[in-house]
Amino acid sequence: MSDDGADAADEADETDAAPPTDRHYAEWLDALADGDGFALVCPEGHGSLPPRRVCPECGAADLSREPLDETGTVATYSVVHVPSPRFADDAPYATAVADFGPTRLTGIVRDGGADDEAPEVEIGDTIAVDVGERATDGERLVVFRPAGGR
C-alpha cells in the first residue's frame, strides 16, 4: 500500500497523489486531530467507529456522533519489537487498546521520550488521544499520550 486516504485527501490536487479511498477514516482522523474525536453511538448505547450504516451490535440505523471521553484507560498493551515494513523506523513501540467511553481505540503510546525506547505502559493507565505521524514514512496515526494516573 503506497498511501492512505488521510494524506490523499489533503493532497488531492497534487498530480501524483493517490485517490482519497478512505474518506470517512480521514475525516475521523481530522476530527481527532482537532480534539473533536467521536464515536458513532446507537440508541442502545453501542459505540463504533466510522463508516457505519448500522450499529454492528444491534443493527440500529439511527447513529449519532458522540464525543469520546477526554481521557481513556489502557485496557491492554504490547511493546512491539518486530514491526511491519511501514513501522520499521518506529520499533520498538508500544501499542495499546484503550477505553474512551462509547468505544475503544487502538493506538501507539508516546511519551515524548527517546525515540529508541518504548514508554512504560500499564493496564489501567490514563491516557489522552491525539494524532501523530509514523516515524517511518510520516503517515498519520492514532497516538496516546500519558495523562497522569493509573
Place this chain on the structure above:
Amino acid sequence: MTDVRVAGVGLTPFGSHSERTGRDLFGEAALRAFEDAAVDRADVEELNYGNFMGALAEHQGHQAPLMAEAAGVRCPATRYESACASAGVAVREAVRTVAAGDADVVLAGGMERMTNLPTDEVTEGLAIAADDLFEVRAGVTFPGAYALMANAYFDAYGGSREDLAHIASKNHENALPNEYAQYRREVSVAEAMDAPPVAEPLHLYDACPITDGASALVLVSEEYAAEHDLDASVAVTGTGQGTDRMALGDREHLARTPAADDAADAAYADAGVEAADVDVAEVHDCFTIAEVLALESLGLFEPGEGISAAREGLTTADGDLPVNLSGGLKAKGHPVGATGGSQIAELTRLLRGDHPNSEHVPEAEVGVAHNAGGTVASAVVHVLEVAG
C-alpha cells in the same frame, strides 16, 4: 443427513519450500490423499480449497482451477479465504456438502506459500487479517495482536511468560517424531524464556514459524465408503463456525474468543458430544497464548485455567488430554491457508492409530480440531470420531 467419512489425508512436509510453486505443493498433498484414500479421482464432485495470501505471495489470484488441475480433478472448484482459518472453512463446506447429500466425494484442503517472501513482507501480509483502518495503521502486527490478548489475559486471570514457555516446550516435544513437522527439535522452557522479544510479552518461541505447505482430505459419504469397501474408520461428526467483531478492541472481553465458543457449541451439538467426551485435541496455537484461549473456548478448561494446563502436565502427550500431538502450529508449522486441513489430517491419523504419536492416545474415540482466523474474528471447530 449422512455420516461424513475421512477416506484419505495428505500433507506435504511443512517447512521451507521457497522455490516450489503453490500448485506443486497442493498437487503433492492431493496425490498423497488419493493414495491414502484409494478413491478414484473421477468420483470427486467438488474441490474446496483454502488459501489466504496467494495474491501477495505468488501474484496468483483465482487459484482454485489451478489447484483442480494440480490435483487432477475436473469438478467445480472454489477458493475459500478466512485468513488462517481458510482451510477450516473449506473443509467445513465440504463436510456440509457431503452431509447434505449434495455430493458423495469432495476434495478439501489448502495451501500457503510464505517463505519466498522476506520476513517483513510476511509480517505485513499476515497483518492484513486485522482491521486495516483501526488496527494495522495503529501499529498492530499479528504477533502484536496476540500479545495484546496475552497481557489482557494475564491481567484478568493471572499467568506468566513461563506458563506460555511450557506450551512451546510441550508442542516442540510432540513434533519430534512427526515426519511432516517443520521443527523437530526440543525447546526447553529456559530456552523459550531467554529468546528475544517479538511483541511483549510474546518472545520468539511463543510464535509459530513461517511455513510453506499444503493439506488435502478426501471426504466421502458413509454410503460411498460402504459401496467401495473403503477403510475410512474416522468420521467428521460435527462442524461449527463462529464470527466476531473484526477488531480486537471492539470485543466485549479482550482475553476470550467468543467466535470459538460459538463454533465449539455448534460442533458439539452437531456431533451430539460434550467437551467432557473429548480425548484429544488439535488447536490453533499460532502463538502460545492462542492455545490457552482455544482450550477455554472449547470448554476443555474453565476461563483462567487453560494457562497452567501444559505446565501441570494435563495437556502433554502423557497427560489426561493431549493437545497438539502433531506439534501444533507452533512446531509443526503454519502455512496459514493449509492449517485447518492439516489439523484434521493429523487428528485422523491419531484416531486411526497410524500417527507416530498415536501410542499416547490408544483408546481415543473423540477428537476436536480448532482453527482460527485473525485474532479469532473467525473460528471453525470440527469433531472427529472413530466410527468403526
